[in-house]
Amino acid sequence: MTQKVDIKRLQISTDKKNLVDLCFDIDEATALIGQSGSGKSLTLKSILNLLPSNLKLDFEVDSPFELNSNTIGFIPQNPFTSLSPMTKIKNQFFCSDEKKEHLMQFVGLDKKLLERFPNQLSGGQLQRAVIAIAFSNDIKLLLLDEPTTALDEKSKQTILNLLHDLQKKLNFLTLFVTHDINSIKNICKNIVIIKDGKVIEKGDTKSILSNPKTSYTKELINSTFENKEFRK
Template sequence: MIEIQNLSKIYNTKNGVVKGVDDVTLSIQKGEIYGIVGYSGAGKSSLLRCINLLERPSTGHLTVDGTDLTSLKGEPLRLARLKIGMIFQHFYLISQKTVFENIAFALKAAKVPSKEITKRVESLLDMVGLSDKRDVYPSQLSGGQKQRVAIARALANNPKVLLCDEATSALDPTTTKSILNLLKKINEELDITVVLITHEMNVVKEICHRMAIMQDGRVIEEGAVYKIFSNPKTALAKEFIASVVSFDIPESIVRSCTGPIVKVTFRGKVAGEGVISDTLQQFNLKGNFLHCSIEYIQEMPLGIFVMELKGEKKEIQKALDYIEHRDAQVEVLRDGI
């Protein structure tokens, strides 16, 4: 669906040349929700704007649904962009127009016949749950309702791709969840490919299938969301995941422990099995649980346990080997003292 090949975007600023996007290559599949994560200045929004050529890449190629957008200009490019919807953090609704008129504006700009516009707008209002707000103005809406109008407007011309640039950053947690559920519904029911830019790992965890992590304009880690959450490779990925699943244990608790402290990560169905209790019984050990949680990512469990082990050293090593043979990842955080 979206093929990005060796794409770079260079900006000439008063302080010199800045690489907003640096030689990025990505493949985004049809019908998936793909998250691009990074801190401010990582290049993620620049990359997103290159996907629909709001900004033309300095080098590289970008293909959307089989069409190389970097080869298009003028009217062919305008027509290609109609198949790429986009929503932003700040909505950008026209305050002097009603909800109906805001959505209809996109259709009028695409020269859709007037008799088709009403039917299309009403269908979109029903999809985003705002049929009762048809004739009100943006100032009368909540933030979540404004974003729903923006989503309806982005869907007006039946796009194949929906780009979301920090679409939930200005919303409270409850409203964010409702907007994410709406995006998931749109993805599933309309088979629209969604590319979602965010700095919030909770957003990615909630609805994305695959993801890329960007830093200094480059993609430093990429893959299935579950895989990255369960086995992050880079320091930045670990930092982002820690913002969602915290393993911090008070230093006073750590100092009180005399045995080794280990972190055990269970992936898939084994996360719901009693591996820890089986291990403690089989090797005559005692376990002091310091942290434990089971996260659900794409409806698959990911179990994470941090505990102090007490018992003979040889038995502890046998126990850790046994746990690893049960398809778990074991990391010794601190040896026994």
């Protein structure tokens, strides 16, 4: 497994207000959990170097590899808006034709879909294609921003299973950003819980789900699961 990325300091601010102040590790598969407005998206944008120019970033990281577009893959929230609608799938990769076909097959898609436009694929197919495109380079870190939010329940589970399989087969770190703990309970080894831009709890996923330390974490868990048997 690729060595961990140690985010020693990630601070995002305006001239008048601190928005995010985090410190955590991306170790194997790590989930960043929090309600809307907690700072999840800003954290992702800072790692991707996509913060708006009006925000200040103080970022100190200890990583075994350089964080750039060649080493980081990104799976956005909505597959329907993440690709160019007027461009065939095959022209949205950044690799050889042979690798495109291999990646499509790797995510369970027929290579014939490379000749189609995004609007000719279902939501589940499109998100698989987005995942394949993210691996155009030999990435070392995969960032996921609520990757199943726009999908129906069947497609959601298919994508989660695919991501779980990819983790087993390929050597990369994962940072999975979501408010839905249910989507990461079988995928992510570690959880970082954030509220108002600060870490309030972090650790092993099973430990936190079975014994949350804060009322905020308990509320997140209770709002996600109807069946609490996993917490026993």
